[in-house]
Amino acid sequence: MEVRDSTYRVWFDESSSTVFFEGSLRLGTADYRPISELLDAVLAKNLPVLTLHMLELNFLNSSGINTLYKFAISLRKRGSTLVTVRGTTVIAWQTKSLANLKKFLPTITIEMLSDE
Amino acid sequence: MARSSLRTKLVLVAGVSVAAGLLLSGGAAYLGLQSLGRDAGEETRKGLRYATQEYLQKHIGNVAQRLSIEVSRAEGELATIAAISQAFVDNREELQPVFDAAAKAPMLADQLVYHPEGDWAQNGPDEPATVTAWGYLLTDPGVDEEDAGKDAGKDAGKDSGDADSDGDEGAQPARAVREDVAQAIDDTALMDLLMPPIHRHGSRKLQIYYVGPTERPFARFFPSKQLAQTLDAEAPGHNEAMFWDFFFPGLVDGWKKWIGQSARFISPLGQITLTPPYYDAAGGGPVVTLFQPLWSAERDHFEGALGFDLSLKGVIDYVEEVKLFGSGFAFLAQDNGNVFAVNEAGRERLGLTSVAASGGGVDIFEQSLGKSSEQAMRELVLPTGDKPVFVEVKLGGRDHVVALQRLDPFNAWGGDDEIRESHWVVGFVVPDEEIYAALTAAEKAVAMSSQEVLALQVGITLATLAVVLLWLILVSRRLTASLVTLSKGAARIANKDYAVTVPTDASDGDEIGALTQAFNQMASEIREHTENLEGLVQSRTAELEEANREIVGLNERLKEENLRMGAELDVARRLQMMVLPATAELDAVKDLDIAGFMQAADEVGGDYYDVLQGNRALKLAIGDVTGHGLESGVLMLMVQTAVRTLLTSDVRDPRRFLSLVNQVICDNLARTGVDRTLTLSLLDYVDGALVLAGQHEEVLIARVSGVIERVDTMDLGLPIGIDRDIEDFIELKEIPLAIGDVVALYTDGITEAETPEGELYGIERLCACLERARELDADGIRDALIADVMNHIGEGKILDDITTVILKRIA
Numbered sequence: 001m002e003v004r005d006s007t008y009r010v011w012f013d014e015s016s017s018t019v020f021f022e023g024s025l026r027l028g029t030a031d032y033r034p035i036s037e038l039l040d041a042v043l044a045k046n047l048p049v050l051t052l053h054m055l056e057l058n059f060l061n062s063s064g065i066n067t068l069y070k071f072a073i074s075l076r077k078r079g080s081t082l083v084t085v086r087g088t089t090v091i092a093w094q095t096k097s098l099a100n101l102k103k104f105l106p107t108i109t110i111e112m113l114s115d116e
Numbered sequence: 117m118a119r120s121s122l123r124t125k126l127v128l129v130a131g132v133s134v135a136a137g138l139l140l141s142g143g144a145a146y147l148g149l150q151s152l153g154r155d156a157g158e159e160t161r162k163g164l165r166y167a168t169q170e171y172l173q174k175h176i177g178n179v180a181q182r183l184s185i186e187v188s189r190a191e192g193e194l195a196t197i198a199a200i201s202q203a204f205v206d207n208r209e210e211l212q213p214v215f216d217a218a219a220k221a222p223m224l225a226d227q228l229v230y231h232p233e234g235d236w237a238q239n240g241p242d243e244p245a246t247v248t249a250w251g252y253l254l255t256d257p258g259v260d261e262e263d264a265g266k267d268a269g270k271d272a273g274k275d276s277g278d279a280d281s282d283g284d285e286g287a288q289p290a291r292a293v294r295e296d297v298a299q300a301i302d303d304t305a306l307m308d309l310l311m312p313p314i315h316r317h318g319s320r321k322l323q324i325y326y327v328g329p330t331e332r333p334f335a336r337f338f339p340s341k342q343l344a345q346t347l348d349a350e351a352p353g354h355n356e357a358m359f360w361d362f363f364f365p366g367l368v369d370g371w372k373k374w375i376g377q378s379a380r381f382i383s384p385l386g387q388i389t390l391t392p393p394y395y396d397a398a399g400g401g402p403v404v405t406l407f408q409p410l411w412s413a414e415r416d417h418f419e420g421a422l423g424f425d426l427s428l429k430g431v432i433d434y435v436e437e438v439k440l441f442g443s444g445f446a447f448l449a450q451d452n453g454n455v456f457a458v459n460e461a462g463r464e465r466l467g468l469t470s471v472a473a474s475g476g477g478v479d480i481f482e483q484s485l486g487k488s489s490e491q492a493m494r495e496l497v498l499p500t501g502d503k504p505v506f507v508e509v510k511l512g513g514r515d516h517v518v519a520l521q522r523l524d525p526f527n528a529w530g531g532d533d534e535i536r537e538s539h540w541v542v543g544f545v546v547p548d549e550e551i552y553a554a555l556t557a558a559e560k561a562v563a564m565s566s567q568e569v570l571a572l573q574v575g576i577t578l579a580t581l582a583v584v585l586l587w588l589i590l591v592s593r594r595l596t597a598s599l600v601t602l603s604k605g606a607a608r609i610a611n612k613d614y615a616v617t618v619p620t621d622a623s624d625g626d627e628i629g630a631l632t633q634a635f636n637q638m639a640s641e642i643r644e645h646t647e648n649l650e651g652l653v654q655s656r657t658a659e660l661e662e663a664n665r666e667i668v669g670l671n672e673r674l675k676e677e678n679l680r681m682g683a684e685l686d687v688a689r690r691l692q693m694m695v696l697p698a699t700a701e702l703d704a705v706k707d708l709d710i711a712g713f714m715q716a717a718d719e720v721g722g723d724y725y726d727v728l729q730g731n732r733a734l735k736l737a738i739g740d741v742t743g744h745g746l747e748s749g750v751l752m753l754m755v756q757t758a759v760r761t762l763l764t765s766d767v768r769d770p771r772r773f774l775s776l777v778n779q780v781i782c783d784n785l786a787r788t789g790v791d792r793t794l795t796l797s798l799l800d801y802v803d804g805a806l807v808l809a810g811q812h813e814e815v816l817i818a819r820v821s822g823v824i825e826r827v828d829t830m831d832l833g834l835p836i837g838i839d840r841d842i843e844d845f846i847e848l849k850e851i852p853l854a855i856g857d858v859v860a861l862y863t864d865g866i867t868e869a870e871t872p873e874g875e876l877y878g879i880e881r882l883c884a885c886l887e888r889a890r891e892l893d894a895d896g897i898r899d900a901l902i903a904d905v906m907n908h909i910g911e912g913k914i915l916d917d918i919t920t921v922i923l924k925r926i927a
Binding site: 063069103 | 795834839
């Protein structure tokens with residue numbers, strides 16, 4: 001499963017049970033649908049664990065963040081998947097926005113790499 | 117040119133491959149054959165060496181046995197006659213009448229006659245055996261006339277009466293044999309009966325003789341011959357010296373050392389003593405003398421000895437006639453290395469020179485290995501055991517095998533009074549090349565056949581190469597012919613001659629046939645295309661015109677669409693601006709100096725701010741709807757309506773206030789199916805204090821003191837419109853404001869404003885600008901900030917709505 005364009009790439013790696021986000025996402029609200037569908041498909045697998053790998057996602061606009069929040073709420077409703085988010089403090093938006101995920105999905109683990 | 121080069125390459129590559137293959141396999145076969153020959157040769161060599169050694173060992177054993185037998189036969193005969201003689205001595209008294217009778221028997225009686233010219237006495241030549249009494253065994257006529265005259269006169273007188281009638285008697289006085297000697301001669305007369313048959317039968321003896329003890333060493337000698345005369349000629353002086361001392365010095369003393377050794381006397385055979393080989397003085401050829409001493413009955417006194425002169429001719433002939441392989445030979449040596457039997461060729465091969473040496477009374481011939489001209493022979497060590505010994509030596513520069521075998525032991529007298537145990541040694545000498553003659557022949561044959569194989573291999577290689585090359589030339593001609601035809605066709609096409617068809621009959625089945633067909637098809641298509649080009653251009657032009665028409669139509673429709681979208685954006689923009697608080701409303705607020713700013717982006721974002729006077733407090737709001745366009749604008753309107761409605765309803769709890777706004781928005785979004793959310797912070801101002809709720813950008817406070825405070829809102833709420841129940845996540849933050857303190861609210865349109873190079877404006881620049889401008893009034897601060905942001909953007913594009921609200925407490 002993969003969604004990509006010239007500036008970004010989002011894909012699910014079955015073997016490591018990880019969704020990778022890469023590049024810069026500045027899409028319009030409606031244009032996030034393919035990514036939402038990808039995330040919904042991952043959700044449908046009802047995996048025991050899932051990792052969201054964001055270390056290479058340099059920019060995510062508010063519509064994209066919105067999409068992530070909604071995915072987090074969906075996960076909370078399912079309640080059975082242990083989710084880990086890997087982000088980095090080096091990228092500004094991640095410091096600001098990823099913390100909110102914990103509010104929508106209290107069981108989530110957020111691993112923030114610092115630049116050291 | 118191309119044709120010949122392609123063919124040459126083909127033929128060359130294939131030819132070299134074939135030749136290399138053949139040569140390699142041939143070389144391997146040749147090397148294999150050679151190595152096989154070498155291995156087989158080595159094996160055969162080992163086998164031959166083993167077999168030869170085996171053969172030589174057996175053969176030399178036989179020869180040694182044969183030679184030992186020759187000697188031991190004589191020893192047996194000597195022992196027999198000696199045993200009888202010893203019996204005579206041992207039983208003298210009892211046999212005395214027999215001796216006396218024998219001495220008187222005419223056949224056995226010995227009549228010795230004095231010979232004045234030699235000064236010795238000897239019996240006549242017609243007697244069975246010659247008996248000689250030497251001068252020192254005769255009486256002196258002047259001194260002891262009576263005794264001597266009586267005794268010698270009795271015997272000699274008779275004789276002289278018969279023989280000496282020639283009148284010599286008067287010139288020299290006759291001497292008589294000493295009494296004891298005469299008695300001893302009588303007592304041994306019986307030997308005349310024993311000696312002839314022993315001499316006649318058995319081993320080849322030249323002479324048999326008895327010599328008396330040292331006090332009377334007369335000689336009894338068979339066959340009869342003129343003994344004294346011969347010795348006078350050959351050994352001058354013998355008549356004056358004691359016989360044993362003269363001819364065999366030390367021998368008797370050697371024997372006497374045995375007295376008292378009882379083991380020596382059990383078997384008389386153990387006393388037989390051999391001289392070294394020598395040439396018989398009387399011309400009897402090579403001989404060796406065997407002696408057996410006789411002893412008194414008490415075995416304490418030497419009583420003379422019996423001797424055989426054994427001819428070595430038979431032994432020597434036998435050794436000289438031994439033939440081994442081609443030129444191999446045998447030799448016989450004493451254990452001191454003196455070779456006494458070897459043929460002429462062998463003597464030369466062994467590098468021997470014969471030196472005549474004189475020892476005592478007999479000539480001993482000497483050709484010692486120790487004096488050989490061959491180093492290997494000089495260094496040769498004769499065996500000290502009874503096993504045969506094999507030695508590899510170089511003789512005359514060639515390799516030889518020498519086999520050595522010791523014969524049975526015997527007592528040897530060597531010229532002094534030591535009698536030692538000694539051996540003769542028989543040796544075989546065989547040149548290596550004769551042993552390996554068969555192998556050498558076989559190796560030659562292998563080498564020959566290797567040469568033949570090599571020749572055959574070369575022949576096969578050349579023939580195969582010839583056949584392969586011929587075949588290659590034929591095949592390549594056919595192949596390259598097709599290619600040449602094809603390349604000619606291609607050349608014609610290059611020259612724009614498209615009327616080309618290459619004949620395919622020659623090579624239908626293979627790839628070249630397929631290529632030719634493809635070529636023809638391509639050529640025909642090119643021809644067709646070229647011919648129809650004009651028509652093609654016309655039809656393509658028509659297609660283009662059609663496409664152009666479509667594009668123009670699409671363009672028209674696009675313009676309409678743009679107009680529609682432009683209208684939509686226009687509506688959105690107007691909605692956004694419409695609900696913003698008017699300047700008059702802001703000016704009406706007491707205690708706070710407030711300035712607001714909003715500039716929509718080209719594509720209208722969803723920024724929102726509001727300032728509303730409630731019953732108790734002043735309500736400020738700032739928010740940012742996700743996305744752009746009409747839907748964002750409508751959501752903003754909904755938020756504004758909800759806030760105003762709740763304010764009007766006098767909902768005072770800020771948490772509940774925000775929670776209700778969220779619920780209203782959530783419900784409305786769900787109904788309208790709009791996929792938007794927003795961040796929203798609400799602030800209540802009353803009596804010099806701000807109460808902040810809801811998550812949005814940081815709130816900046818420029819204190820009168822000059823300090824800039826940044827208030828993070830992340831923990832004060834959640835984005836609006838996502839989750840219906842967020843009240844638990846809403847926190848409040850109270851911010852006291854002193855007079856002159858400035859508060860700045862803004863959206864991310866300011867912090868994320870970009871230069872043309874993509875560099876963000878950022879919060880640090882914002883803080884810095886605020887610090888610089890904080891002493892101005894709200895409008896001044898706002899203008900300074902907007903100017904700074906616009907300056908940052910420069911020629912760049914405004915990507916998002918830019919919104920800010922500045923508050924300054926003035927009372």
